[in-house]
Amino acid sequence: MHALVLEDFNTMTVQERPDPTAGPGEVLLAVLATGICGSDLHGFTGKTGRRVPGQIMGHETVARVVSVGDDVHGLEVGALATLNPVVVPEREAAAWAGREHHHPDKYVIGVRPDVVSAFAQLIVVPARNVVPLPTGMQPEHGALVEPVAVAVHAARRVDASAATSALIVGGGPIGQSLVLTLARAGVTRILVTEVDPARRDLIARLGATPLDPTSGPVSDQVRAALGDLADVAFDAVGVSATVADALSSTRLGGAVCLVGMGQPRLDLDAFTISTMERSIVGSFTYSSDDFRAAVEIVAGAPDIAAALISRIVPLSEAPEAFTSLASGDGTPGKVLVRMSAT
Template structure:
């Protein structure tokens, strides 16, 4: 029998993708915590670039009728059978690792559940009601405690940043960013911003960021990065003029940015592809082979990296405050999605706030 802090309402608000380009606020049944699950009262959920591409139908990874959302923070308000004894208990503030791995395959046994072949993702799998809703039921093993560093309500929402921050951290780890490293980040959006902070966590030296939008250049400059404007000339040439990068993190993921990454990185250096702007890209093989550069992929994060990022994020509330550009209510979210799809200039993260009392 499930344990609850208080009986939740029988229905809840949720953002439903009615059709591509059409999001609505609907009333759905409140989920129940099943065996091994916890029920969360969602405080805030971030709009990911993949959510936006799902909204427009660009990426083919979302379908009409589903509830999206995977960058989230909430409070445990119910425990399903067998969910007791985990790290999080009733009343705890938590963030959610949205990857549901099988736990049995070689990748899972190696601590790399993020590349489990049977992996499902909350917010991507259309059969899962996800985090753009008042309540969310998830496996207890996927919630990670989040300490916001303050009782301030706005800092509670920082838990919704943990997921993209973990993506940036994993990319930097895949790039073997070390203390004093000279790093280039291509793209100053939320994942590029996360990559900058990850490089700072790992002790990188100079961090340069190429970003066409002035608002994002200002944001990443505030994070301690040197900014490059692609409009000022070829980015690889701008980088080479100041000395090539040891490691380049491509947070865009197009043929053009991969070419820039290779040409801006020193011979023998590493280029990490973490952005997914295009499913197919053209690659200059000679720029890899003749200069012995290493090109590696980065996708999501390991469970250990996610948990470590949650701990770190709770310790730097002032640093994370600038990453949030806009907070909207669920009722305002359809317009926010529409604005973002039309290219509205937002430097950082847009959060949908479901519980204004706590967030």
């Protein structure tokens, strides 16, 4: 098989690797396409220290079942599937169901360096992490389930279904996934701040109202658009300035969900939290319940899912795609790497 390898920081190469086989409790998947996540780009540049040279990354993926190991039932060979990258020890999987992301000994496929992940043509994963996709679903859309699961978990963290208005700070792929998720949850007025014009155009096509944060104070723009501040806000960037925008644009007693991780430390105006009784809530990855909900959301919105994908590149062009995206090439949505021709 061939795989996309982080040979060194800022250098990706396509290399040949041995074909894996599924052991007991495991499934062998033929990867069809894998999305390039922002965390993959940070790994590519070495920005976060969460990836290492020699690693095969990738966790936003869609695949077909090639074979199953002993003691695996309910997964048919040839079935279209995605994978939940959050893996807990098998002996504790049942006890931690619905809160897998809180397990202290979990690992994440695509992050753990010794696990061959979804930028390989063939991967072996625990059967309990394979999630079949509905019949008739456009295969490439399966690679969107993971980022939408991030959005589902964030929305649930602040009970967004009780809100009528929301502000999303940052219109990248997670911000875009939040638009889809919040609309499905019944939020009728969704605003998204984004500096890039191409992304603002995409946000508008998704049915949300784009705001340009460089054109004036975000809180003033939110008031102008809504007639009030937003019920809830999501920071999909995660730097001090964007958290400040989210806090100042959220109603008294409202909540801000911190999804982005742009900085390891933040400067906060404590008075905008305490005197206005606003809350900051963290959100990281998702539970298995969130992941299954994301499958339904993506499968139920094929037109929006298609709009979220900016382009699909063959494996041979993936190194160039990483370099281009890391340089800020202006791609508005998700870039997928086609790992297999079928």
